[in-house]
Amino acid sequence: MCRNGKKKTLFIIDGEYKLEFLMKQANIMDPENLVVVENNGALISQYFDEIMREIIIVVYKENIEEIFVVASKKYARNTKEVVSRIYENKKMKDKIQELDYLFKTCKPEFAGNSVSEWLQNTNNIVETLKSNVNMIKTHPLLPPHVQVTELYID
Secondary structure (H helix, E strand, O other): OOOOOOOOEEEEEOOOOOHHHHHHHOOOOOHHHEEEEEOOOOOOOOOOOHHHHHHHHHHHHHOOOEEEEEEEHHHOOOOHHHHHHHHHOHHHHHHHHHHHHHHHHOOOOOOOOOHHHHHOHHHOHHHHHHHHHHHHHOOOOOOOOOEEEEEEEO
16 A cells, blocks of 8 residues: 555556546546556567566555556557558568467467467457456466456547
8 A cells, every 4th residue: 555545556558648537537536646657569468578577566666556457449550551561572471471480389478370460469459458457467476466457448
C-alpha cells in the first residue's frame, strides 16, 4: 500500500492517453497513486522481455496493488500494407522462409506462427490485450496479491 492507505495503480498503455481520462476509466481519484508505463507496439511477447522487466520493477518499487493493461482501437496499427511490401520483395523471400521456420519450431519464444503474424499482431488488439493480461498475471515474479485487469477503450 502507498503512504496514504489508497491503492497504487499501474497503467500499461500503448499510445498517448491523458491522465485524467485514464483516471476516469478506472475510477481513480488521486493522481499520486497512478503510475504509467508506455508499451510501444502493445504486445508483451515474452515473460522476460524489457516491458515485463519494467512492469516487475515498477510493481515492487512503487508497491503497486493493481495493474490496468490498456488497449484501444484508436492505437491499433494497420500493418497489412507494410507486410505486403515485405512479402513482395524477392530478396526477402528466403529470409522470410527461414524466419517462418523459426517461428514454427521455437515456440513459445516468438509471438505468432509466422513473420506475417508477428508483424501484424497489433491488428487484433483485443487478443493482444488478453494475451498481455495473461502473461502479466502468470509471471512468476509478480506478487500474488496484485490484480491485473484489461481495459479496452473502443
